[in-house]
Amino acid sequence: MQIKLLCIGDIVGRPGRQLLAEHLKHLVRQWGIDCVIANAENAAGGSGLTESIYDKLHKYGVNLITLGDHIYRKRELINVLQNADDMVRPANLSAQAAGREFALFATPAGPQVAVISLLGRMYMPQPSDNPFNAVEKVLVKIPPDVKVIAVDMHAEATSEKIAMGWFLDGRVSVVFGTHTHVVTADEIVLPNGTAYITDLGMTGPHNSVLGRTTERVIKSLVTQMPVAYSVATGDVRINGIVVTCDDQTGRASEIKRICIKGVADDQPAYDSDDGKADNYSNSSP
Numbered sequence: 057m058q059i060k061l062l063c064i065g066d067i068v069g070r071p072g073r074q075l076l077a078e079h080l081k082h083l084v085r086q087w088g089i090d091c092v093i094a095n096a097e098n099a100a101g102g103s104g105l106t107e108s109i110y111d112k113l114h115k116y117g118v119n120l121i122t123l124g125d126h127i128y129r130k131r132e133l134i135n136v137l138q139n140a141d142d143m144v145r146p147a148n149l150s151a152q153a154a155g156r157e158f159a160l161f162a163t164p165a166g167p168q169v170a171v172i173s174l175l176g177r178m179y180m181p182q183p184s185d186n187p188f189n190a191v192e193k194v195l196v197k198i199p200p201d202v203k204v205i206a207v208d209m210h211a212e213a214t215s216e217k218i219a220m221g222w223f224l225d226g227r228v229s230v231v232f233g234t235h236t237h238v239v240t241a242d243e244i245v246l247p248n249g250t251a252y253i254t255d256l257g258m259t260g261p262h263n264s265v266l267g268r269t270t271e272r273v274i275k276s277l278v279t280q281m282p283v284a285y286s287v288a289t290g291d292v293r294i295n296g297i298v299v300t301c302d303d304q305t306g307r308a309s310e311i312k313r314i315c316i317k318g319v320a321d322d323q324p325a326y327d328s329d330d331g332k333a334d335n336y337s338n339s340s341p
Contacts, residue, residue: 057303059167059204060087062314063232064094064118064296065239068260068267069102069287073109073116075294075318076259080117083316087298090163092117093171093206095234095256097124102267102287104129107136110143119161120144122173124210124235125182127155146175146210148190149182157194160202167303169204172228174220176211176235187211188223195227203306206299207231214240214254221252229301229308232256237266239295239313249307251299257315263290292318 062083067073076094084092096113100106103126110133113121121143128134137145137155145155161169172194174187191207198205205228209220217233224231226248232255233240239257246252258267265273268285276283294316301308 057165057167058309059090059163059165059169059301059303061169061204061206061230061299061301062087062089062092062296063206063208063230063256063299064092064259064294065256066095066097066124066234066237066258066260066267067099067113068237068258069098069100071287071289071292072258072260072267072294073099073112075292075316076113076118077116078318079294079316083294083314084117089298090165090167091119091161091169093120093122093169093208094118094259095122095124095208095210097122097126097210098258098260098267100130102285105133106130107132110136110140114142120159120169120171120206122171122208122210122234123155124173125175125180144171144173146173146184147194148174148185148187150185158198160199167204168199168202169206170198170202171206171208173208173210176209176213176216178211178213178216180212187220191220191224204229204301204303205306209233210235212236217254218252221246221250225250225252226307229306230297230299230311232297239315241313243297243311243313245308245311249305251297251301251308251311253297253311253313256297257295259294259296261288261290261292264288294318
C-alpha cells in the first residue's frame, strides 16, 4: 500500500499560517495525502511556537509537528511539549529536555507514520549531542511494525544534511532538511529507498530576507548594530515535498517539490496568537 507524506518547510509567522489555513486541506485532497508533517519553530511571530498556534495548525490539517533551535523561545510551549503526542523536540537535545524524541500518527488508511527531529551542530548556536548517534538510539525505540519514518534534519550546513541522508538511506522513508528557509533543487530517492532533499524552504513571505523585512535585516548588516527583526508580508508561498512510500517496506518511490503561491498583501504580520511583542526581537532571522 502506498502512503503519501506532505512535508512542509518552516512556517514563518502569521503570513505563513494564513496561507496554510487557506490551502492545506485542498492540497491534502488534491495529492491524496495521508500525513502532513510541518516544521513550526518559526510559526509564532517568526520565532517559536505558542499553544494557541499549535492548536490552530492541527485545525488547518497538520498531523505531526517538528521543531528546531527556536523550540523553547516561547516558554508556554514547554508545558505543551510535556503532554503532546504529535510534536517532537530535536532528539539530540538533553534527555531531560521537555518534549519527546519521536511521535506517531495513525493514517486514515491504518498504517502509522513516525517522525524524528534532529539538530545539526555545524554553525548552530543551540548546544546539542551528536545527531548521528542520537538518531540510531531513537530508531530502535520506534515500534518495529512502523515502517514509514520521516526525519527532519534542522541544520545550517549542507554537508551535514547530505551526510545524514546517506547515513539513513534504507532505514527511514525520507530525510528532509529545514532551517535555512531556502528551498533546494536536489530532491532524490537514494539507492536504498530513502527520499532526500537538503532544504524544504519556508512557508512564509518571500519578499524578505528569510521571512523578515528586508530593511531591518539590511540595516543590521550595514550598521552592525542590534536591530529588532520583523516578519515580512509579501509574496507568501508554501514550500514542501510530497513523498510516496510503501507502508510495508518504508521505501520511497517518488519525491516531488511543491510551491503554492498566495496573494502578496500588506496585512498585519502579527496577531494575538504570536505572543508578546517583545518576543519579536531575534538575534537571527
